[in-house]
Amino acid sequence: MKVIEVPETLDYRSGDRLVEALDGVESEQRCLLSARHLRWIDPVGMITLLGVGRELKRRTGVAALFQAPESGQVSGYLGRMGFYQPAGEVMDFEAPRRRGGAGDSDVLLELTRIGENHDVHAVVERVQERAGAILSRTLRYPPSAVIQFAVILSEVCQNVLEHAEAPGWVAAQSYNWSRRLGRHVLILAVGDLGRGFRGSLASRHSGRFGERWSDATALEAAFIHGLTRFPDQGRGQGIQQMRKQVRRWDGVISVRSGTARIADVPDWEDLPPLEQDLPMFPGAQITILLPERLPEDG
Amino acid sequence: MDSRGDGDPQLDAFAVDVRDLLDRNVANLYSHLVTRPTGRAVRIAIEAQLGELDLPALSLVDLSSVSILDFSCADEVVAKLLLARRDRVRPHRDVFFVFTGVKLHHREPILEVLARHELTAVAGGEGMGGAFELLGAAAPRQVEVWTRVERLGRVPAPRVEEVFPELRERRTVEELVDRGLIFRHPLRGDLHALRTLLKETA
Numbered sequence: 001m002k003v004i005e006v007p008e009t010l011d012y013r014s015g016d017r018l019v020e021a022l023d024g025v026e027s028e029q030r031c032l033l034s035a036r037h038l039r040w041i042d043p044v045g046m047i048t049l050l051g052v053g054r055e056l057k058r059r060t061g062v063a064a065l066f067q068a069p070e071s072g073q074v075s076g077y078l079g080r081m082g083f084y085q086p087a088g089e090v091m092d093f094e095a096p097r098r099r100g101g102a103g104d105s106d107v108l109l110e111l112t113r114i115g116e117n118h119d120v121h122a123v124v125e126r127v128q129e130r131a132g133a134i135l136s137r138t139l140r141y142p143p144s145a146v147i148q149f150a151v152i153l154s155e156v157c158q159n160v161l162e163h164a165e166a167p168g169w170v171a172a173q174s175y176n177w178s179r180r181l182g183r184h185v186l187i188l189a190v191g192d193l194g195r196g197f198r199g200s201l202a203s204r205h206s207g208r209f210g211e212r213w214s215d216a217t218a219l220e221a222a223f224i225h226g227l228t229r230f231p232d233q234g235r236g237q238g239i240q241q242m243r244k245q246v247r248r249w250d251g252v253i254s255v256r257s258g259t260a261r262i263a264d265v266p267d268w269e270d271l272p273p274l275e276q277d278l279p280m281f282p283g284a285q286i287t288i289l290l291p292e293r294l295p296e297d298g
Numbered sequence: 299m300d301s302r303g304d305g306d307p308q309l310d311a312f313a314v315d316v317r318d319l320l321d322r323n324v325a326n327l328y329s330h331l332v333t334r335p336t337g338r339a340v341r342i343a344i345e346a347q348l349g350e351l352d353l354p355a356l357s358l359v360d361l362s363s364v365s366i367l368d369f370s371c372a373d374e375v376v377a378k379l380l381l382a383r384r385d386r387v388r389p390h391r392d393v394f395f396v397f398t399g400v401k402l403h404h405r406e407p408i409l410e411v412l413a414r415h416e417l418t419a420v421a422g423g424e425g426m427g428g429a430f431e432l433l434g435a436a437a438p439r440q441v442e443v444w445t446r447v448e449r450l451g452r453v454p455a456p457r458v459e460e461v462f463p464e465l466r467e468r469r470t471v472e473e474l475v476d477r478g479l480i481f482r483h484p485l486r487g488d489l490h491a492l493r494t495l496l497k498e499t500a
Binding site: 117120121124125151154155161233234235237 | 329330332333334335336365366367368369370373374377378402403407410411414415
């Protein structure tokens, strides 16, 4: 059995370390995905973990065995984020026993499957009820931000439906990055294991790029230039509008697809604007980080 | 066509409450205009109703019950309805659209899709002080001529040259009529602001 260790920290910066482990996996090989030492995970990490689980099943033909975190806190958090239900669809494991009562959850948006149009409506509906307090009290955004956030959420989820041709997941939560940034940050993650940007755009746009056509050029075409596979001039606005709104909020938006990642990065973050030759991961993963407004932001 | 005299604007009119269409055609659960398939369903429902009307027709699209409008839906509902006017063989070439109940947070997606397709819409709603305005791609001379008609409500045919003494202004009037932003009575040649037609055909 091949053992794949989940890093102690699995977040928007460290997911590629887990994806790298997919490289050596062979057909019919049983894998153990060990999250025993996991100490910190965010929505991006959860979606990466699910994606790796599903990809292991696809490559090997056998569901990987998932070992839940030893930390009750982390395991409980995964439970509150609704991780174990979708995880059970792609991996084998014994669900950890629930600690404490059900109680009210502080989760902004639990891991939710996006497979059809009505899933997007449901997510927008659900998040509206909860996002108000987080956006206005925690992040100090104006009241209108709830609607703008819902629009972003709708567009980012539609990206899965329109381009991936495979279901995906979405999740969101806010965190207090007191040590790292001295502010609260909302993290929104959406991911799928579909055909990715390169696959989606290839038939319409690869010709003009010739030998330069790659995951990175496909991402640039969609992210920077708003190209899509549709001839309709009204298409391709989603990502452009998300970028515009995230920039207004001084946030980060990054899209990883295949072997590349492209991002709009504000001063407070040091992610590179474009990364290539990353470990191959199918589909597309979109990450949005929205920081708390500072008093001097007005 | 109805039995009004030829002094009345010859327009068949119907009002579309988008929320009603949404409820009836998509699902009762949805209270938001989000996702492209939802927008497409709403537009197809509006187009089906337009198909029942005699032309020319006035279509009122009321967004006052829509709490969230995303860019995909704005493209499907607002832009594509207006784009169909450019198609000279399609039946709603002679439909005049007025968008009402436009809230402040609807404006950005609407303005964005109008700009992308170089379209202009007549709209009224929040932050417009009860007035109507041109949203989208319009040159200053078009806005100026449109505003004059809007202020007057109706310009009888014999007064058109008086109100628009310069040839370039009358050419602009033609452009605005062609783009469905002003209605010209097909028999009398009077110019009507779409706003006034809403009242007259109510």
